[in-house]
Amino acid sequence: MSEEKLLVRLSGTAAEVLNELVRRGYFATKSEAIRAGILRLGESFGLFKSSMYYWRELDEEIKKTGKKMTHEEILEALKKLEQEA
Amino acid sequence: MSKKPERAYLDSMVFIFGRLEECNSRLVLFLAQLGEFEVVTSELVLEEVERFFRENFSREAGYLARKYVEELSFRIIKRSDINAEKSLLRGKIKGKDLENVAAVKHENLNYLVAYDKDYDEASVKEYITPKDFVKLFNLKPYDKEY
Numbered sequence: 001m002s003e004e005k006l007l008v009r010l011s012g013t014a015a016e017v018l019n020e021l022v023r024r025g026y027f028a029t030k031s032e033a034i035r036a037g038i039l040r041l042g043e044s045f046g047l048f049k050s051s052m053y054y055w056r057e058l059d060e061e062i063k064k065t066g067k068k069m070t071h072e073e074i075l076e077a078l079k080k081l082e083q084e085a
Numbered sequence: 086m087s088k089k090p091e092r093a094y095l096d097s098m099v100f101i102f103g104r105l106e107e108c109n110s111r112l113v114l115f116l117a118q119l120g121e122f123e124v125v126t127s128e129l130v131l132e133e134v135e136r137f138f139r140e141n142f143s144r145e146a147g148y149l150a151r152k153y154v155e156e157l158s159f160r161i162i163k164r165s166d167i168n169a170e171k172s173l174l175r176g177k178i179k180g181k182d183l184e185n186v187a188a189v190k191h192e193n194l195n196y197l198v199a200y201d202k203d204y205d206e207a208s209v210k211e212y213i214t215p216k217d218f219v220k221l222f223n224l225k226p227y228d229k230e231y
Contacts, residue, residue: 027120036120051118054153058104058138061146069141074105077141078098081133082181 008034089222092123092159094189096199097133099215100154102231104138109215109226113198114157116222123159127188130154131161162188178207186211200231 010018018030027033042048069077095113103110117124134154139147155161170187178186182203189197189211196218197204197211204212219226 032120049152049156051153051156054149054156055104055114055118058146058149058153061149062104062138062142065142065146067142069105071106074101077137078101081097081137085129085133085181 090122090196090218092125092192092194093196093198093213093218094125094127094185094192094194094211095130096185096197096201097130097137098200098231099198100130100134100150101137102200102215104150104153107227108229108231109219110200110231112219112224112226113215116219116224117157121222124157125160125162125188125192125194126154126158127162127167127184128164129184129188160192162191167191178209179203182207182209 018033021027021033022030027036039048039050043050043053095117099110099113101110102108103114116122131151131154135147135151137147138150164184167184167187167190170190171183174183174187174190182201185197185199186204186207186209189209195211196213197209198213198215198218200214201212214230216226216230
């Protein structure tokens with residue numbers, strides 16, 4: 001996993017928005033808000049796909065197969081998975 | 086008020102039940118998606134989740150499930166990193182659970198979220214059910230444990 005450490009100077013609207021995001025409790029820290037912002041930017045420019053994207057796609061794919069598993073079937077399949085591990 | 090967990094290891098069953106049923110495992114995944122805590126998993130979890138969806142739904146479902154786990158995880162523990170922990174635990178933990186517990190010990194995590202009585206029987210102190218984990222975030226859980 002790559003890592004970047006950087007010092008960001010913000011002023012004006014960017015600084016105000018950042019402070020407000022933390023003040024309203026959307027993010028616990030400014031660093032967290034900046035991290036989330038970068039990911040959103042990356043997602044909107046098509047650089048990567050978020051977990052939410054795959055969550056929705058998986059749901060669509062499951063529906064497409066038309067298969068529904070009962071609770072017992074899931075348990076059975078999980079047991080099989082563990083035995084084969 | 087109890088302190089909210091910052092990191093937790095999620096067992097394969099959390100991803101599987103969380104995607105397929107309205108349950109506490111789903112709440113755990115939503116909390117992770119909201120960034121309420123960091124998800125730690127392992128190569129074993131990646132493989133198991135992929136295989137489950139591939140074998141029970143489709144090859145594409147397997148791929149998407151794997152990508153979902155990868156994107157949600159802050160860290161995925163490699164098998165080669167936990168050999169020492171596995172050696173120490175061998176004989177104390179059932180083979181099927183060994184890699185999960187070894188990964189939890191390796192990362193010094195306080196929570197192993199799963200629903201498996203074998204962890205209880207082996208007195209794995211980090212073990213917590215999805216229901217109890219959700220409670221740590223002051224959410225009202227579903228009645229079912231998983």
